[in-house]
Amino acid sequence: MIKRLFILFLLVGGYHASVKATEMLQWKRLPLSVTLHSGHERVIFVNRNVRVGFPAALDSKLRVQSSGGTVYLLARDDFPQTRLQLVDMDSGELILLDVSAAPGPELEPLELRYSGTVFRSDKPTRTLPEEPATTASTPDTDTLPRPVQLTRYAAQSLYAPLRAVEPVAGITPVPVRLPTVVSTLLPGEPVVSTPLAAWRLEDMVVTAIKLQNQGRSVVSLDPRNLQGTFLTSTFQHSWLGEKGTSEDTTVLYLVTEGEASRSLLPEPGDELPATKNVGK
Numbered sequence: 001m002i003k004r005l006f007i008l009f010l011l012v013g014g015y016h017a018s019v020k021a022t023e024m025l026q027w028k029r030l031p032l033s034v035t036l037h038s039g040h041e042r043v044i045f046v047n048r049n050v051r052v053g054f055p056a057a058l059d060s061k062l063r064v065q066s067s068g069g070t071v072y073l074l075a076r077d078d079f080p081q082t083r084l085q086l087v088d089m090d091s092g093e094l095i096l097l098d099v100s101a102a103p104g105p106e107l108e109p110l111e112l113r114y115s116g117t118v119f120r121s122d123k124p125t126r127t128l129p130e131e132p133a134t135t136a137s138t139p140d141t142d143t144l145p146r147p148v149q150l151t152r153y154a155a156q157s158l159y160a161p162l163r164a165v166e167p168v169a170g171i172t173p174v175p176v177r178l179p180t181v182v183s184t185l186l187p188g189e190p191v192v193s194t195p196l197a198a199w200r201l202e203d204m205v206v207t208a209i210k211l212q213n214q215g216r217s218v219v220s221l222d223p224r225n226l227q228g229t230f231l232t233s234t235f236q237h238s239w240l241g242e243k244g245t246s247e248d249t250t251v252l253y254l255v256t257e258g259e260a261s262r263s264l265l266p267e268p269g270d271e272l273p274a275t276k277n278v279g280k
Contacts, residue, residue, distance in 0.1 A: 023110045031083065031096040032112075036062075036075040037104035044071040045111040046086060049159060050095065053085040053246045061101070075101035087247055089159060089236065147232040147255040150206035154199055154253050155236065158208055174200045176207060177261050184227050184265040185252075190215035191240065196251070198260065204231065206253055207260040213240035213248040221250070228264045231255045 022045070025032050036042050041063075052064050052071060063074040064084075071086065079101050086095035095112070144152070149168055156165045175198070182193040196208040213219050219240040223233045232255040241247030256263040 021108050023108055024113055025110055026113050027095055031098045033081075034073075034097045034099045034110065035107065036073055036099060036101040037107055038075045038078050038101050040104075040106040041072055041074040042107050043109040044073065044097075045069065045109060046071055046095070047112060047114075048086075048095075049089045050086040051089060051246050053087060053241065055082060056244075058082060062099075073099065078102055085247075087237070146201050146204050147206075150199060150201050150204060150255050151232065151234050151253045154197070154206045154208050155251075157199070158196070158251060159236075168201070171199050171201045174198050174205060174259075177259055178207070178264070179267055182209065182264060183267060185209070186211070186225060187227060188225060189219050191219060193252070195260075203257060204255055205257075205259055206255045209252045209254065211235075211240065211250050211252055213243050216242050218242060221252075226252075226254075228254075229256075230263055231257060 034042070034044070047069050049069055050066060050071065052066050054062065054064060058079060061075065061077040061079045063072075063076060065072040081098050081100040084097040084099050086097065087093075088095065150171065153166070153168050153171050176195045178195040180194065182195065185193045190213065192212045192214055194210040194212070196210050198205055198207040211221070221235045221238055221240065223235070226233055232253075234253045235250060236252070237247075237250040239247075240250060254260055254263070
């Protein structure tokens with residue numbers, strides 16, 4: 001069920017209106033070859049919210065921007081074929097692009113497709129019909145368990161455009177009464193945990209915590225390594241890339257009974273949480 005939590009807000013890409021022909025590429029889990037021309041920007045309609053990872057060697061040669069399911073690649077200089085990783089923010093799946101840059105005129109946009117036929121850029125107009133909004137596979141929010149409703153709402157609030165956040169009756173924002181950095185959450189990993197926001201639904205609270213890798217190795221995120229008592233814990237991604245890459249940060253959603261401060265281990269030197277005094 002967790003894999004289905006973020007279906008809606010990851011489908012905010014949609015179709016674009018363009019006066020230019022658009023090259024259609026089919027993603028079949030094989031690297032896609034993308035040509036850039038130096039000095040020109042090429043637009044890629046991914047139709048998924050993604051993070052882009054690329055090697056440091058391209059820092060001065062390639063400008064990368066990503067917004068709302070669209071990736072913008074500007075080649076400042078020529079470079080040989082180099083692999084870029086588009087990380088799907090739902091499943092963590094990698095969409096691989098083998099990108100190269102050479103002199104030439106401005107190129108038409110690209111659009112990635114995940115089903116159907118691949119259409120090439122020599123088509124004068126778009127021949128693929130527009131797809132209806134994918135809502136049939138999205139469960140009715142009111143029928144979901146409360147931890148799922150909270151996690152879903154928190155993820156949409158952080159990652160989706162405001163128009164895509166589904167209102168849920170009873171969910172309200174609440175203060176995050178946690179230290180600026182929580183050091184006891186993942187003590188065995190080189191990860192900085194920074195609380196971001198929290199929301200309440202009846203007696204449950206979901207707290208969004210940013211996780212950022214401080215090491216030079218990939219960190220696999222396992223909920224069994226979390227220290228504390230939680231109803232549910234959900235990672236936005238299942239791993240963190242090495243420090244300094246676009247994959248070194250993700251978000252953890254903790255659902256607890258009452259405030260998260262009562263479910264986390266106390267910081268070194270702090271007194272035990274106030275729950276010890278309940279009933280006195």
